[in-house]
Amino acid sequence: MTTLKCHKGIGPKVTGEALVADDNFSARYDLDRIKGIFSRPQHKLAGRSYKDKVLVLNTSKGGVASAWMLYEMKSRGIAPKAILFNNANTILAQGAALADMAMCDRFEDGDVTTLIQSGQMVEVDPEAGLVTIVG
Amino acid sequence: MxxxxxxxxxxxxxxxxxxxxxxxxxxxxxxxxxxxxxxxxxxxxxxxxxxxxxxxxxxxxxxxxxxxxxxxxxxxxxxxxxxxxxxxxxxxxxxxxxxxxxxxxxxxxxxxxxxxxxxxxxxxxxxxxxxxxxxxxxxxxxxxxxxxxxxxxxxxxxxxxxxxxxxxxxxxxxxxxEHRRATRRFVVREQPAELTDWGVLGAVAGKMAGSYWEVPVIEGLEVVPTSDEMKHLGAAMASYGSTPLFHLAGITPEARRLADVGGDQLKAEEISKADLDALRAGFGSKGDKIDVVVFAAPQLSLVEMQQVAGLCDGKAFKTPILVCTSPQVYADATRMKFVETIEATGAKVLEGTCFYNQYAREIGEANGWTRLLSNSAKIVNILGGYGYQPALASMEACVASAVAGEIV
Known part of the structure; x- marks a missing residue:
C-alpha cells in the first residue's frame, strides 16, 4: 500500500477506481454530463466514463460553470467520486464544497498523474490530506 | 481560520x-x-x-x-x-x-x-x-x-x-x-490589429501560462488596447489558461513598469507569429462551409453593436447570424437602431444571454449547426466539447462569410 501526502482538501473520505490522464479538466468544456463521459475529442480521456471514478488530472481549466455543474452531476448520480489534481483552481474547489465531493491537490511526491495508474483502487481522505493506493 | x-x-x-x-x-x-x-x-x-x-x-x-x-x-x-x-x-x-x-x-x-x-x-x-x-x-x-x-x-x-x-x-x-506578482514574462513582436488578434494573443498567452496560479506579464505592445480589445484578450486568456490576472507592462495599473510586478526578474519568452498562426490553424480555413455565425463571449459592447450593424447593413445572408449582448447595451442598441439594422437582414440579436451557456449542444442539434464561425477566440475554445467544429475569423470576415455561406 502506498500513501501519498497532499494538501488538505474538501469533502468526505471515499474509495474508488482511479481514472488517470496527464490532461486538464472542465465540466463545461470536456464532458457530456448526460452520458457521463468525456466528450471533447482532444481530451486524453475522450469517450471514457467518469461515473463513480476517482479522476486524477493535472489542473482545472476554463469557466466558472463547473462549480454548479459538480452539484448538478452529483444530484443525478452521474458524477466522479473524487477528483485529484496537481493543482486545483478555485472553481473546482468551490464546486466540491457545494457538492460534498472529495477533492485534493498539491501532492508532495510530485506529479499525481504519474503516481497513480488507471484501474488502481484509491482511498481519498481530504481532511487528513492523504490518498492511499489500496489495490 | x-x-x-x-x-x-x-x-x-x-x-x-x-x-x-x-x-x-x-x-x-x-x-x-x-x-x-x-x-x-x-x-x-x-x-x-x-x-x-x-x-x-x-x-x-x-x-x-x-x-x-x-x-x-x-x-x-x-x-x-x-x-x-x-x-x-x-x-x-x-x-x-x-x-x-x-x-x-x-x-x-x-x-x-x-x-x-x-x-x-x-x-x-x-x-x-x-x-x-x-x-x-x-x-x-x-x-x-x-x-x-x-x-x-x-x-x-x-x-x-x-x-x-x-x-x-x-x-x-x-x-x-503575493499572488499578483508576475510569474511568466512574454514578449510580443506581432502587434494585434483587431479584436480577434487580441483574442488569439490571449489564447496563446493563456495556453503557455496554463494554470490559475500563473500570472503573465506581457511586454512589447506598441498600442494601448481599447476596453473591447482588453475584453477579448482577457476572456481568451482565462478560457485557455484558467488565468485570472495578467499585466501589460506600461499599460495596466499594477505594472506601470515591468519591475513593479517583478517581471524584470523573469526570463523573457517570445510569443512569435508562428505561435499565433498555430493557434488559428486549429479553427477552420478558407472555403469551409459554415452553419451559423455567432458574435458573443463576451457579450457585445455598444461599440461592437455599432460595428456589427455597420457591416450587416443592407446585406443578405446565406448563413444565420446570432448576436448576444447585455440588456443594458440592448436598450441603447435598440434606441440607436443597431438592432433594427442587424435584424432587417434576418440576423438575430439576443438579449441578456451568451451563446455557449444557452444549451449550446441542444440548440446545435435542434438546428443542425455544427460548423460555427465566430470572432471570439474564447467561444471556439469552448464549443469543441459541445459537438461543434468551431472556426475563427475577424468580425468583418465573419459577416462576409455569412453572405457567402462559407469562410472567405
Whole structure:
C-alpha cells in the first residue's frame, strides 16, 4: 500500500477506481454530463466514463460553470467520486464544497498523474490530506 | 481560520440558515487555499445559467430564498441561458425556460440585481484599483483584476452567492499581494490589429501560462488596447489558461513598469507569429462551409453593436447570424437602431444571454449547426466539447462569410 501526502482538501473520505490522464479538466468544456463521459475529442480521456471514478488530472481549466455543474452531476448520480489534481483552481474547489465531493491537490511526491495508474483502487481522505493506493 | 465575532455568529446560525450555509461554504473553500480569514467585498457577481445550475441548483437557490436569504451587498448576475423573448425559435424547450424563470424568481427574492451580463465592467459599476470583489465569470474576473486593478478570485456560482449573503469572501489567491506578482514574462513582436488578434494573443498567452496560479506579464505592445480589445484578450486568456490576472507592462495599473510586478526578474519568452498562426490553424480555413455565425463571449459592447450593424447593413445572408449582448447595451442598441439594422437582414440579436451557456449542444442539434464561425477566440475554445467544429475569423470576415455561406 502506498500513501501519498497532499494538501488538505474538501469533502468526505471515499474509495474508488482511479481514472488517470496527464490532461486538464472542465465540466463545461470536456464532458457530456448526460452520458457521463468525456466528450471533447482532444481530451486524453475522450469517450471514457467518469461515473463513480476517482479522476486524477493535472489542473482545472476554463469557466466558472463547473462549480454548479459538480452539484448538478452529483444530484443525478452521474458524477466522479473524487477528483485529484496537481493543482486545483478555485472553481473546482468551490464546486466540491457545494457538492460534498472529495477533492485534493498539491501532492508532495510530485506529479499525481504519474503516481497513480488507471484501474488502481484509491482511498481519498481530504481532511487528513492523504490518498492511499489500496489495490 | 480567524473569524470575527460577526462571522462566528453567522457560523453558529444566529443570523439565519442562509448565512450559516454561506459562511460554512466559505470556510471549507478558504481551508483548501489556506485563507487566514475573510475579506469584505463591495460587490458580488453570480453565474447561474440554467444549463449549469440544473434542477438541483435552482432548487438549492429556492430553498435559500425560502429561508429568507437576502444579499448583504450589491449583487449582480452573469448572462442567462434563455432569452425569454426568443427561445422556441432556437429549439430551446419550455423546461429550459422554466429553470431560468425559477432562477430569476429566487434571485430576485434574495435582492439580486438581474443584470444578466458578462460585461458589467463596461456597463454597470466597474470596480476600482484595490477594490475587493467576488465576481463570477472568468472574463469578468480577469478584466477586473488586470485592467481595473480590482481583487477577485474566480468565484463560481455557489461561492459568489455565499459572498453576496455574507458580504465577504475568504482571503486567498488574488486578494493577496503575493499572488499578483508576475510569474511568466512574454514578449510580443506581432502587434494585434483587431479584436480577434487580441483574442488569439490571449489564447496563446493563456495556453503557455496554463494554470490559475500563473500570472503573465506581457511586454512589447506598441498600442494601448481599447476596453473591447482588453475584453477579448482577457476572456481568451482565462478560457485557455484558467488565468485570472495578467499585466501589460506600461499599460495596466499594477505594472506601470515591468519591475513593479517583478517581471524584470523573469526570463523573457517570445510569443512569435508562428505561435499565433498555430493557434488559428486549429479553427477552420478558407472555403469551409459554415452553419451559423455567432458574435458573443463576451457579450457585445455598444461599440461592437455599432460595428456589427455597420457591416450587416443592407446585406443578405446565406448563413444565420446570432448576436448576444447585455440588456443594458440592448436598450441603447435598440434606441440607436443597431438592432433594427442587424435584424432587417434576418440576423438575430439576443438579449441578456451568451451563446455557449444557452444549451449550446441542444440548440446545435435542434438546428443542425455544427460548423460555427465566430470572432471570439474564447467561444471556439469552448464549443469543441459541445459537438461543434468551431472556426475563427475577424468580425468583418465573419459577416462576409455569412453572405457567402462559407469562410472567405
Amino acid at each position: 480567524k473569524l470575527t465575532d460577526e462571522e462566528q455568529a453567522m457560523l453558529a446560525g444566529e443570523m439565519g440558515e442562509p448565512k450559516r450555509w454561506a459562511i460554512d461554504h466559505q470556510i471549507k473553500v478558504g481551508g483548501m487555499f489556506d485563507a487566514a480569514g475573510m475579506v469584505p467585498v463591495s460587490q458580488a457577481h453570480m453565474m447561474a445559467d440554467p444549463e449549469s445550475v440544473g434542477d438541483a441548483g435552482v432548487s438549492f437557490m429556492e430553498d435559500l430564498a425560502g429561508k429568507g436569504a437576502r444579499v448583504a451587498i450589491p449583487m449582480i448576475t452573469d448572462p442567462r441561458g434563455v432569452d425569454l423573448n426568443y427561445y422556441r425559435p432556437l429549439g430551446q424547450t419550455e423546461e429550459m425556460a422554466d429553470i431560468d424563470r425559477r432562477t430569476i424568481a429566487a434571485c430576485e427574492s434574495m435582492g439580486i440585481l438581474m443584470t444578466n451580463t458578462c460585461v458589467n465592467y463596461q456597463t454597470i459599476m466597474p470596480p476600482v484599483l484595490g477594490d475587493h470583489v467576488a465576481y463570477g465569470d472568468t472574463g469578468v474576473v480577469i478584466y477586473s483584476n488586470s485592467v481595473c486593478g480590482a481583487r477577485s478570485n474566480f468565484e463560481g456560482g455557489p461561492s459568489a452567492l455565499a459572498a453576496g449573503l455574507t458580504g465577504r469572501t475568504p482571503r486567498y489567491g488574488l486578494h493577496l499581494d
